[in-house]
Amino acid sequence: MSRLSGMGGRLYRGEKSFNIIGNRRRWYALSGLVIIISAVSLGVQGLHLGIEFKGGSQFTFTQTGATIAEGQKAVTDAGIVSETIVQKIGSNKIQITTGSLTNQQNDAIQSAIIKDFGIAGTSINVMSIGPSWGKDITHKAIQALIAFLLIVMLYLAFAFEPKMATAAIIAVMHDVFITVGIYALIGFDVTPATVIGFLTILGYSLYDTVVVFDKVRENTRSITSTGKYTYSQAANLAVNQTLVRSFNTSLIALLPVASILFVGAGLLGAGTLKDLSLALFIGLATGTYSSIFVASPILATLREREPAMKALAKRVAQRGAAGLSSEVVIKGDAEVAGIVTSTHSKENRDRGPRNQPKRRGRR
């Protein structure tokens, strides 16, 4: 363990560095590929919407030894001809899902179940959704999404800087799109609980990004005056310095979600807990990825276009070429792929904390 947490120290001082920003084209390509796959599966397969969105009724009850055929018979007995799905959940739970029913038809199915399976009416779980209801929730979810993106973008632009807000929002949309894409690809059911999950991902993915950006901002505050690092290099250092933090926060956020998923899917079989935690689980994972591999690189791309940053990059390159302080560039050097490890020696002492970008104007 101490080796793992000791790594935090090496990453912090820049002795060990993953060249994340420098390799940004690789991450863009990877994300682009996943987004294309998501778009294709959304277009071809679409989402499996639960009855909450389409309207319909669902009856769930527990009866030891009940079979799907018996469930279908109950539906036929009730005189329902619309499309019905009878499923078995776990060992003794039967779930009957139908299209939109009238009140009388709902009653008829319940009576048929009571009669055919010999159980009390009160032990049947019923969910019945009007056809216009689903349209309404979908509509509201989209409204919430747009309002959220706008408000958060304004907030982040105010709390950080506009380009950070743009990068963060792009990363969030990336996460939601990929999560939805995975749902389409695998064919998981989308229920209101899933939508809650999607919307929560927004907040969570941003939480992670905020932590990284806070450090990026600190590291890049005075880079133009010191002229030691390009924006990308300073940002890369920030990503590396917060890597342990990102890993820990994500893991700790995933642990409770994983336990909901485990209990929800394992013990209850289906329902709110499973749907919610599955969406969260997928979203959190992509959220962690995007705050490191999407948000920060996009931010660097955006900032490097600024004339001041271009000039800075030129100055840093000249300094490097003149051999004035060749070691300084090592950690952010775009040429270096993967991991650069070096020993802690006198020669590269200037990678130590003293030589990190100074944090001025602390708040």
Add this chain to the structure above:
Amino acid sequence: MSANISKSLKTSSRPGRTLAIVAVVLIAFGALAFFQNDKVKLGLDLRGGTSVTLQPRVAAGGKVSTAAINQAVSIIRQRVNSLGVAESQVTAQGTGNNQQIVISVPGDTGQHIVDLVGQTAELRFRQVLASGGGNATSTQTNTVSTTTTTTDKNGKKVVSKPTAAAPTFPNGVTPALNAQFAALDCTKAINRQGGNIDDPKSSIVSCSRDGVTKYVLAPAQVVGTDVAKASAVLDQTNGNGWMVLLNFNGNGTSQFGALTSSVTKLAAPQNEVAIVLDGLVIEAPRINEAITAGSAQITGGFNQASASDLSNVLKYGALPLAFDRGDVQQVSPTLGADQLRAGLLAGLLGLILVVLYSVFYYRGLGVVSVGSLSIAGVITYLLFLLLGKWIGFTLSLAGIAGAIVSIGITADSFIVYFERLRDEVRDGRSLRTAVDTGWNRARRTILVADSVSLIASALLYFFAVGDVRGFAFTLGLTTLVDLVVVFLFTKPLVSLLSRVSFYANGHALSGFSASSLGVISGKDVA
């Protein structure tokens, strides 16, 4: 360095006090909750019950007024309360056209409640044929005779321009109706639940809303849709006090004219016209004159509240809106108990995993995160308890999920702080100074990150319905709790611990040892 020492001395006197205050407040809230002796209110999905969400059917370009929704809520509440199930709730949610009525009834009522709230109530004007005291035995067959008057409406009357007399209205009381009337016991709640679909074309027996009086009523001649306008006004000129002004539309004017013309000459109680809502008599004012001009006023014995109540009834004719059944959830108590157990189990499991990981990774600092999580847990529980009491907060399965998810978010705040702290120590600061310099930086990150979380939950709450709201509410609440805990507990506790030599000297298990920080040697870096 001397500046740092004096600074840390200054701050080090505070954490103890802050912690003491937090402890006192917690104990006070705990005691409050303890003496109220309540349990956290559980949602229907956790204890079984039926919930129905009704959605107003809005015509294109139409508006849903809050007054109309409130009127509908009170009509439905009247029906639901008559079931006598404790803790039944009828509430309006949302704003503007995005309003729903949510009815939740715990226990085993099942389909009955769905039928009950789904019916559309109707407003009707029916001539009173006979009336009597509310209970079953007080009146007998003789009440049917036109001379019997048990209730005098004490000057409540409708006044307007008199016109020509009208033909006598026949007394439509049949022996069957008479028997029904005698058997009707308005003191029983079941007979006052309304919602019985009364055929407007036939005579009925009915109770007054308060159960004091029962009536035999003639077929309806004027219905709710005939009313154009109704308002409660204070009569300044004639000193009648509060009264209700009533305007009919074209059809209503002629119908109401015919009705009043026919009854005004009759003896009490047949000269009364009952305003029947949802099968129950709201008022039965005496008709003083025939009213053919389409406007009437009802006076006598009103106060502001009762006048506006009656005008609302008239204005919105029964259920003021047509409703679609948006969503019906019927959860058996068995499934409810299962879901509660699963939710608690998931929470416990998640908590244990988070605690294990933080102790595993942060060693001595893990103690701080365990303590902070426990405090956050206790505060959250107390808030659930007290909010249940104060604003009727109920904990649903989605709410539990929100709380569990927030374990991660809460723990994340500690990690942000701990990592900052360790960075400062790596920079060569002493733990005592690092506690404050690290905090200054971590605080900002935590504030921004939590704000984003709060914005997310506020928007979710604002836009969503039902389950989603429960989730958003708990998520927002626990984020606030997280802020409180980090500021008032975690930080002071770390300050306090930084003075303990176990932490300050970087013991191998403290989370600040050179090896766990990756510092080669403290002096070397400093």
